[in-house]
Amino acid sequence: MPRYELALILKAMQRPETAATLRRTVETLMERGAVVRNLENLGERLLPYKMTKHDQRHTRGTYFLIDFYSAPNILTGLLDHLHRDVDVVRPTVLRKDEQVRRSTCCGPQQ
Amino acid sequence: MFQLISTRSVQAARLLAPRSAMPLEAVRGRKSRADPVAKSKEGRMKVPPPVDPVEMVVLHERYTEYQLILRALRLEFKEELLRRKYEEETGSQAEEKAKQESEEHCGLMAWNNQENLHLLKARVARIQKEKEEAECRKMEAALQCEQKQQELLKQKEKEILQLQEDAKNFITLENLDQRIEDALDNPQNYNFAVDKEGRVVRRTLLQ
Numbered sequence: 001m002p003r004y005e006l007a008l009i010l011k012a013m014q015r016p017e018t019a020a021t022l023r024r025t026v027e028t029l030m031e032r033g034a035v036v037r038n039l040e041n042l043g044e045r046l047l048p049y050k051m052t053k054h055d056q057r058h059t060r061g062t063y064f065l066i067d068f069y070s071a072p073n074i075l076t077g078l079l080d081h082l083h084r085d086v087d088v089v090r091p092t093v094l095r096k097d098e099q100v101r102r103s104t105c106c107g108p109q110q
Numbered sequence: 111m112f113q114l115i116s117t118r119s120v121q122a123a124r125l126l127a128p129r130s131a132m133p134l135e136a137v138r139g140r141k142s143r144a145d146p147v148a149k150s151k152e153g154r155m156k157v158p159p160p161v162d163p164v165e166m167v168v169l170h171e172r173y174t175e176y177q178l179i180l181r182a183l184r185l186e187f188k189e190e191l192l193r194r195k196y197e198e199e200t201g202s203q204a205e206e207k208a209k210q211e212s213e214e215h216c217g218l219m220a221w222n223n224q225e226n227l228h229l230l231k232a233r234v235a236r237i238q239k240e241k242e243e244a245e246c247r248k249m250e251a252a253l254q255c256e257q258k259q260q261e262l263l264k265q266k267e268k269e270i271l272q273l274q275e276d277a278k279n280f281i282t283l284e285n286l287d288q289r290i291e292d293a294l295d296n297p298q299n300y301n302f303a304v305d306k307e308g309r310v311v312r313r314t315l316l317q
Binding site: 015018019022023026027030035036037038039040041042043064065 | 276
């Protein structure tokens with residue numbers, strides 16, 4: 001199965017609400033047949049620009065990274081679901097590439 | 111008649127239009143057979159040239175002698191040619207020559223056959239060697255293939271083992287809450303700064 005990464009920007013909320021949103025998201029993923037590998041928190045920080053979502057202007061947000069294994073056909077459904085979630089400011093699904101073998105590449109020598 | 115006309119016309123053209131001073135030629139046979147004889151030639155008796163009898167006799171004798179000699183010479187030469195040809199075909203040395211030629215032929219054929227055998231042996235040896243080399247190469251290629259497949263298998267097995275090890279750390283419904291709490295407690299920071307000397311600074315302000 002290919003490996004994806006969900007870069008999630010959540011609204012700046014209190015801890016229990018954030019936990020609830022995360023739980024909701026991960027459960028959605030697992031319902032659709034994904035295998036969640038790891039969950040990382042990149043902290044609550046200032047967004048690079050003000051984003052408007054669900055009739056709200058957001059200046060700060062919490063960044064989370066979820067990497068998971070799943071089939072590719074569920075991604076559109078998943079993204080639909082996440083766009084409709086009020087607490088999610090911006091969901092982004094990216095594909096994780098395999099590690100490139102660091103062999104002796106021919107590059108400019110110093 | 112047509113020839114006459116053609117020559118006549120040519121001459122007439124030459125006479126009528128002389129471009130350069132061309133000498134006028136006498137045309138023989140201007141009249142044809144049926145034309146009447148000219149008035150100036152009427153009563154002409156054609157007389158053959160006179161013959162001197164003494165001269166005639168002398169000449170006759172000389173001519174007979176001359177022709178005799180020439181005929182004899184010609185016949186002698188012809189005879190010599192015939193004799194030579196005869197000797198060549200069925201002479202004393204014809205048999206020896208034929209024998210020598212046949213011996214030479216036999217010798218050459220034997221030499222040719224030997225050479226052919228040599229070349230045949232060389233060719234067979236060469237083909238054998240090439241076959242063996244091809245076999246060797248095939249075996250080596252097969253071995254290489256086998257090795258590569260083995261290596262691939264090992265690689266895949268390693269990856270599977272690695273994945274099995276990682277699977278112990280995956281998130282499940284039971285440790286979901288625990289993992290969420292852990293994540294919220296430990297914010298990760300991937301930002302860093304590098305300068306030209308290669309010094310890496312990972313402590314950045316998290317706004």
